[in-house]
Amino acid sequence: MKQPLEDEFTAFVAERGQALLRIAHAMTGDREAAQDLVQGALAKAYSHWPRIHGDAEAYVRKILYNDRVSAWRKAGNRNEVSVADVPERMSAARHDDDVAERLALREALLSLPARQRAVLVMRYLEDRSVEETAEALGCRPGTVVSQASRALAKLRDLVGRVTPLEASR
Missing domain, CATH: 1.10.1740 (Rna Polymerase Sigma Factor; Chain: A)
Known part of the structure; x- marks a missing residue:
């Protein structure tokens, strides 16, 4: 060069x-x-x-x-981790709600398939449009929408299963 x-x-x-x-x-x-x-x-x-x-x-x-x-x-x-296999990370011993929530979210995010994780990173971390994400990943915009929807639903399910600190005290 x-x-x-x-x-x-x-x-x-x-x-x-x-x-x-x-x-x-x-x-x-x-x-x-x-x-x-x-x-x-x-x-x-x-x-x-x-x-x-x-x-x-x-x-x-x-x-x-x-x-x-x-x-x-x-x-x-x-x-890939099965939804049923994701351990509950929060407990009464934790003193920082924010840290515990971040750990739970990180664990849930890491349990997603790579394609869904890539879609979420592009759409929400990088704030890219559906079209930009589709172009970068070489797929159709509808695929981006469906992958994001599935990933967010799975995250809601996984993070919702974690016991909040207040409830465990």
Whole structure:
């Protein structure tokens, strides 16, 4: 790669790397897995950098989403947790309602299939439209709507099953 393009890529990574890592962490639930995911996506983007025109971040995010969903499929959905198997995390011993709620929500989010998690990350963490999400994930807008609906219903069910601290005291 020529030096001006190399400098452009380096500047992109310096400017957007942490945001990409946050997105990857939201999808994987694991910091090391998120770092691996971002590193792989940036390596792919680097090899195509001279041909990337327009929104480079959107291009890299699409690689992130696609790679995460592909990894999930290859793993045979081993990380998927049955709704019945999600343990109740809150107890009377917890003193911070906010922390307990965040932990329960995080656990519930991690139990979702990768595609549903990617849809929720794009729609609600990144505040993307249905159309933008569909384009990034390479699916139809109706698929985004149905995946978001199913994911939110599952989250409501999972988080609703957790005993609030006030009720357990």
